[in-house]
Amino acid sequence: MKIALVVALVVLAAFAQAQAQTPLERGKYLVEVLGACGNCHTPKGPQGDLPDKILAGGFVIEEEFGKAITSNITPDKETGIGNWTDAEIIRAIREGKGKDGKTFGPPMPYYLYRRLSDNDVKAIVAYLRTVKPIKNQVPRSQYKIPLPPSYGPPVTSVPDPPKTNLVKYGEYLAGPVAHCAECHTPQNPPGRPDQSKFFAGGFPFPGPYGTSYSANLTPDKETGIGNWTDEQLIRAINGVSVSGRPLLPPMPWPYYAGKIADADMKAIVAYLRSLKPIKNKVPAPRPPKRP
Numbered sequence: 001m002k003i004a005l006v007v008a009l010v011v012l013a014a015f016a017q018a019q020a021q022t023p024l025e026r027g028k029y030l031v032e033v034l035g036a037c038g039n040c041h042t043p044k045g046p047q048g049d050l051p052d053k054i055l056a057g058g059f060v061i062e063e064e065f066g067k068a069i070t071s072n073i074t075p076d077k078e079t080g081i082g083n084w085t086d087a088e089i090i091r092a093i094r095e096g097k098g099k100d101g102k103t104f105g106p107p108m109p110y111y112l113y114r115r116l117s118d119n120d121v122k123a124i125v126a127y128l129r130t131v132k133p134i135k136n137q138v139p140r141s142q143y144k145i146p147l148p149p150s151y152g153p154p155v156t157s158v159p160d161p162p163k164t165n166l167v168k169y170g171e172y173l174a175g176p177v178a179h180c181a182e183c184h185t186p187q188n189p190p191g192r193p194d195q196s197k198f199f200a201g202g203f204p205f206p207g208p209y210g211t212s213y214s215a216n217l218t219p220d221k222e223t224g225i226g227n228w229t230d231e232q233l234i235r236a237i238n239g240v241s242v243s244g245r246p247l248l249p250p251m252p253w254p255y256y257a258g259k260i261a262d263a264d265m266k267a268i269v270a271y272l273r274s275l276k277p278i279k280n281k282v283p284a285p286r287p288p289k290r291p
Contacts, residue, residue, distance in 0.1 A: 023119070027127030030120060031055075033259045034177045036252035040107075041070045048254065055128075056080070056136040065106050066143040076133040089125045094155045103147045107182065110151040111193075115176040117160045170271025173264055183250065184214045186280075199272070200224070200280035205250050211286040212248035220277040230269050237265070248285055 021029070031037045042049045043058045057072035057080075072080040081089055084099055091097045096110040104110075116124075161172035174180045185193040186202050201216035201224075215236070216224040225233055232242050237260070239246055239253030247253055260268075 023123040023126050024130065026120065027123035027125070029261075030124050030177060031127050033255055034173060034264070035124070036178070036255035037073070039250060039252040039255060041073050053134060053136060055131055056134040057138040058136055061107055063107065065145050066141065068105060068107060068141045068143075069138055071104075072134065072136050072138050073128055074131050074134045074136075075129055076135050079135050079137045080133060081128065082133060086122070086125050089128065090121050091155075093121055093124065096151050103149060103151070105141055105143045105145075105147050109179045109182040112176045112179045112182065114152060114155050115158060115172070117158045117172075119160055120177070121158075166267050166270045167274045170267035170269070170274075174268050174271050178268075180217065184217050197278055197280055199275050200278040201282045202280055204283075205248075207249055208288060209248050209285075210288040212250075213282045213285065214251075216278070216280050216282050217272050218275045218278045218280075219273055220279050223279050223281045224277060225272065226277060233269055233272065234265055237268070 038049055038055055040059055040061065041055045041057055043053045043056070044050065055073050056076075057070045059070045061068040061070070074080040075082040077083050084092075088099050092099075092104065094110070094113050094116055096104040096108060098104060161169050163169045181193065181199060183203055183205075184199050184201050185195075186197045186200065188194050199217045200220075201214045203214040205212045205214070218224040219226040221227050228236075228242060236242065236247065237253065238257040239251070241247055
């Protein structure tokens with residue numbers, strides 16, 4: 001009974017703390033930390049994010065679907081979202097529709113973002129309005145696959161997640177907010193997540209660092225996190241593997257490290273522990289090929 005009371009008090013305290021955030025503070029946290037929007041929307045150099053191009057788009061992602069070039073989401077009026085309405089930005093995030101109504105392509109995980117709550121997506125927009133406008137004209141993406149006319153019916157209203165339910169809240173944070181499943185679930189052509197291997201890892205990411213593979217985050221004891229302690233799992237989310245090596249891109253740990261709220265981290269861990277264990281041996285990272 002005492003343990004249950006302590007857990008309830010911790011959850012209620014976390015809920016009260018979250019409620020105390022202003023929409024702008026919440027938006028900053030979602031964009032800069034959990035959502036890690038800059039992981040794709042900020043161009044990279046040898047040392048990581050280019051400091052003069054934060055959220056200005058132009059980062060190139062090449063996969064089987066073609067070449068995606070990320071959008072400029074700063075409030076620049078000519079090359080960014082400065083002339084977009086709040087409703088148009090929200091539609092772009094949750095439904096993958098541009099200002100002109102045309103469908104955007106992958107790898108934006110619209111199937112996850114559709115479940116962002118109204119308050120959170122409004123907070124994201126409020127924060128994006130405050131970032132530095134950067135003039136950066138981004139070329140159009142080039143897709144080898146036909147894009148659908150839509151990713152589902154228009155999103156009407158999405159309530160806030162139940163913060164008093166640790167697993168449910170963790171599912172929301174790891175799902176539509178941090179979109180962990182986007183990288184940690186293998187895909188079937190043409191880029192659809194393989195639901196039979198939900199969170200089972202093994203997705204390859206080639207780059208100048210070689211090829212990294214997303215980890216199996218299911219609680220399978222042989223190939224997943226079943227034998228990891230909570231501390232080891234939290235350390236991995238913050239960028240350090242169980243073996244002690246730094247995690248390779250595209251894991252956005254520089255956005256996470258030391259910045260995820262304790263209550264949110266506990267919820268994420270609780271959710272990952274609740275997943276169905278799936279046996280899926282993930283290859284070790286491969287070093288870059290020598291010329």
